[in-house]
Amino acid sequence: MMKVPVISLDATDTDDEDSETKTTCKRNGSVRKVREIQMDCAIGDPSGSPGTTLNTVISRFGRSQSLRRPPTAKTTKKEENGTPGSSRGASPTPSFIDISPIIRTASLRVKNQLAQRLSEPLKKAEHRISKLLMTEPDDEEFQHYSLVHGLKGCNNNDSEDAGSSSDEDDPEYLELLERDSIINRYEKGPDAADVDAWENPDFEVYTNLDRFGFVHKKGEKTDERTDLQKRRIIKELSREKKWLKMIEIWKSGGPSKKMEDRIWKGIPEKLRIVIWPRLLGAERMKHERRDMYAELLLRARLVSKDIKQIDLDINRTYRDHLAFRKRYDVKQKSLLNVLAAYSMYNTEVGYCQGMSQIAALFLMYLDEEDAFWCLHQLMVSPKHTMHGFFVPGFPKLQRFEEHFKKILKKYKPRVFKYLEKQDIPYIYLTKWWFGCFLDRVPFSLALRLWDVFLVEGDSILLAMAYNIMKMHEKSIRKHSMESFMEFIQNEIAQDFGYSDDEVMYSLRETLSKLKSDRQHVPPPPRPEDLSEVPTKALGPILQKPMASIREEIHEIQSRRSRANCRFFNRHVYEEKYKIYLKIYQKQLGVVTTSSDSSDDDSRTTCSTSSSSF
Known part of the structure; x- marks a missing residue:
C-alpha cells in the first residue's frame, strides 16, 4: 500500500x-x-x-x-x-x-x-x-x-x-433505462449503426419466395411448384369476384350461411384484410373506441414492464418472412407497438409468449390498429376467449386437454392406449392451441384453419387436434416417444401428407360428428376454477393522466440524480x-x-x- x-x-x-x-x-x-x-x-x-x-x-x-x-x-x-x-x-x-x-x-x-x-x-x-x-x-x-x-x-x-451499486439498488431506474434503450433502437430503424450483424439472418442463400412472403432456401421445393397448388391459385383468382359481391351485400352482424360455406373453401388471399376484421368485430371496436389505441401506445412506451420480453420474442418471430426479416424494420416496430399496447390494456394477461405469432399474423394483412383490435377480440369474444389460454394458470388449456383425452379415448381408443403406454405427454397441445396451429402445419393450411377458426370459434381447436390423430393414426402408432414428438411437431409442419382441401374436408366432417355427439366443446368451467375471461377493468392505465405518468418518470430520474450526489x-x-x-x-x-x-x-x-x- x-x-x-x-x-x-x-x-x-x-x-x-x-x-x-x-x-x-x-x-x-x-x-x-x-x-x-x-x-x-x-x-x-x-x-x-x-x-x-x-x-x-x-x-x-x-x-x-x-x-x-x-x-x-x-x-x-x-x-x-x-x-x-x-x-x-x-x-x-x-x-x-x-x-x-x-x-x-x-x-x-x-x-x-x-x-x-x-x-x-x-x-x-x-x-x-x-x-x-x-x-x-x-x-x-x-x-x-x-x-x-x-x-x-x-x-x-x-x-x-x-x-x-446505486444502479442495482433502483430496479425502477434500470427498467426505465432498458425500456428507453429498446424503444430508441426501433425508432432508429434497421439502418442504425448499433444493429448487430447477427440479428439479421443471411438471406443470400434464400432465392425462392412464395406467395405468402416467406423465403426458401435454394433448391427447396415450395407449394407453388406443385400442379395442384397452381390450379388452386387460378381457381382462387376466379372466386374473388364472387367474394366482392358478397362483401357488398354483407350487412352488420355475422356472415350468412352461404358465406360460411365459402369460408370453408378458403378466403381469397387479397380479401383477408377485409374479412378478418369484420368476422372478429374489430371494425366496430375501432369505431366505438376511437383514439384509444394511440393513447395506450403512448403510455405503453413509457411504463410497460413487458418491453424487454416482447423485444426478445420479436427477434425470433417469422424471421423467414419478408415483413419481419430485417431487425427493427417497420413491421417489427408495429409488432412491438401492438403487443406493448395490449399488455397495458389487458393487464391480467399482460404479455405471454405465443401472442407475438398471432399479432404478427394479423400484421401480415392489417395495419397496427386493426391488428390490435383483432387480437383483443380474439382474447375476449365468447367464441374464442383466448384469454383463458394466456392468463397465468392457463385454465382453458387444462380444461381443453382433459376433454381432448376423452374424445381420443372414445373415438380412437387404440391411439389413446398407445400414447398412454408410451407415456407420451400432451405438451404438444400447447403449441397447437396457443397459435391455432401456426408453425405446426404448413402455412397455407394454417391460413385455411384460421379462416374457419374465426367463424366457428374454439371448437376448431379440438376438432383439428382430433383430425390430425385420425388422419395420421397409422404413422403415429409406429413411433416411439422421441420420434413421435419430432413427427407431430416438425415433420407434419413441413409436409402434412395431404392437400389442404383434403384436410379441410376431413376437418369439416370431424367437426360435424363432434357437434352431433355434443363433444365439440368441453364442459363449462367450474365455479372454483380460474376465470377464463377478464375479471378486471380493461385499460386501467387510461385513467391516469399523461402529466401524472411523466411526473412519476421524472421522480425516478430525480431519485437517481440525488443518489449520485449523495456523497456531498x-x-x-x-x-x-x-x-x-x-x-x-x-x-x-x-x-x-x-x-x-x-x-x-x-x-x-x-x-x-x-x-x-
Missing part, C-alpha cells in the same frame, strides 16, 4: 512557550487540515489538472529527513498567529513537512467549485480517497461503521465508481469523514481521547508514536 505521510501532532520541535498550546489541539483545526490534505491529494485542483498524489507531494517538498525542521528553529510570530488575511489560527504543524502551501490551495473558492462538480467525477474522487486511506477492505471497524451509517462503495477492491450531502459527508479520520489515525498509531466524539467543539489530545515511512 502507498505510504501516507505521518502528520504528527506532537509539539517537541517548537518553543517551550508554545508546547502546551500545540500538544492540545482543537479538533476543528486539525480535522480541517487533514480533510484539506485528503481533498488536495485525492481530488486535485479545480482547474481540471490531475489530482496531486502523496508521492507528488513528497517529491515536491523532498524526503522526510530533508524536510524536518531543525529542533532549534523558532516559530515566528507570523506562523504563530496564522497567515495574514486568513481566518485560521495557529494549529499543529507536521513534524517533517510544511503543509501550509497545500492547505492554502484548498480555499473556500475551491471547496465551492468541488461541490458544484458533476456527480460522477465526485464519486471517483471519493473512491480515490477511500483507496488512499483504507488498508483492508474487510476492516471490522469500518464495516461496523458502514452498517451503522448505511455507507457503501468504500472497499479497496472495488475498481468501479463508487456509485455503481452534508450529513453523509460528515459521517464518512469521521470514518476516514478514525481509520487514518488508527493507521498512524494516533491515540485519541475525547469527552464527546460527536461534539465538533470538543478538544482532542493527540500524541503520535514515532512512525516512519
Whole structure:
C-alpha cells in the first residue's frame, strides 16, 4: 500500500512557550487540515489538472529527513498567529513537512467549485480517497461503521465508481433505462449503426419466395411448384369476384350461411384484410373506441414492464418472412407497438409468449390498429376467449386437454392406449392451441384453419387436434416417444401428407360428428376454477393522466440524480469523514481521547508514536 505521510501532532520541535498550546489541539483545526490534505491529494485542483498524489507531494517538498525542521528553529510570530488575511489560527504543524502551501490551495473558492462538480467525477474522487486511506477492505471497524451509517462503495477492491451499486439498488431506474434503450433502437430503424450483424439472418442463400412472403432456401421445393397448388391459385383468382359481391351485400352482424360455406373453401388471399376484421368485430371496436389505441401506445412506451420480453420474442418471430426479416424494420416496430399496447390494456394477461405469432399474423394483412383490435377480440369474444389460454394458470388449456383425452379415448381408443403406454405427454397441445396451429402445419393450411377458426370459434381447436390423430393414426402408432414428438411437431409442419382441401374436408366432417355427439366443446368451467375471461377493468392505465405518468418518470430520474450526489450531502459527508479520520489515525498509531466524539467543539489530545515511512 502507498505510504501516507505521518502528520504528527506532537509539539517537541517548537518553543517551550508554545508546547502546551500545540500538544492540545482543537479538533476543528486539525480535522480541517487533514480533510484539506485528503481533498488536495485525492481530488486535485479545480482547474481540471490531475489530482496531486502523496508521492507528488513528497517529491515536491523532498524526503522526510530533508524536510524536518531543525529542533532549534523558532516559530515566528507570523506562523504563530496564522497567515495574514486568513481566518485560521495557529494549529499543529507536521513534524517533517510544511503543509501550509497545500492547505492554502484548498480555499473556500475551491471547496465551492468541488461541490458544484458533476456527480460522477465526485464519486471517483471519493473512491480515490477511500483507496488512499483504507488498508483492508474487510476492516471490522469500518464495516461496523458502514452498517451503522448505511455507507457503501468504500472497499479497496472495488475498481468501479463508487456509485455503481446505486444502479442495482433502483430496479425502477434500470427498467426505465432498458425500456428507453429498446424503444430508441426501433425508432432508429434497421439502418442504425448499433444493429448487430447477427440479428439479421443471411438471406443470400434464400432465392425462392412464395406467395405468402416467406423465403426458401435454394433448391427447396415450395407449394407453388406443385400442379395442384397452381390450379388452386387460378381457381382462387376466379372466386374473388364472387367474394366482392358478397362483401357488398354483407350487412352488420355475422356472415350468412352461404358465406360460411365459402369460408370453408378458403378466403381469397387479397380479401383477408377485409374479412378478418369484420368476422372478429374489430371494425366496430375501432369505431366505438376511437383514439384509444394511440393513447395506450403512448403510455405503453413509457411504463410497460413487458418491453424487454416482447423485444426478445420479436427477434425470433417469422424471421423467414419478408415483413419481419430485417431487425427493427417497420413491421417489427408495429409488432412491438401492438403487443406493448395490449399488455397495458389487458393487464391480467399482460404479455405471454405465443401472442407475438398471432399479432404478427394479423400484421401480415392489417395495419397496427386493426391488428390490435383483432387480437383483443380474439382474447375476449365468447367464441374464442383466448384469454383463458394466456392468463397465468392457463385454465382453458387444462380444461381443453382433459376433454381432448376423452374424445381420443372414445373415438380412437387404440391411439389413446398407445400414447398412454408410451407415456407420451400432451405438451404438444400447447403449441397447437396457443397459435391455432401456426408453425405446426404448413402455412397455407394454417391460413385455411384460421379462416374457419374465426367463424366457428374454439371448437376448431379440438376438432383439428382430433383430425390430425385420425388422419395420421397409422404413422403415429409406429413411433416411439422421441420420434413421435419430432413427427407431430416438425415433420407434419413441413409436409402434412395431404392437400389442404383434403384436410379441410376431413376437418369439416370431424367437426360435424363432434357437434352431433355434443363433444365439440368441453364442459363449462367450474365455479372454483380460474376465470377464463377478464375479471378486471380493461385499460386501467387510461385513467391516469399523461402529466401524472411523466411526473412519476421524472421522480425516478430525480431519485437517481440525488443518489449520485449523495456523497456531498452534508450529513453523509460528515459521517464518512469521521470514518476516514478514525481509520487514518488508527493507521498512524494516533491515540485519541475525547469527552464527546460527536461534539465538533470538543478538544482532542493527540500524541503520535514515532512512525516512519
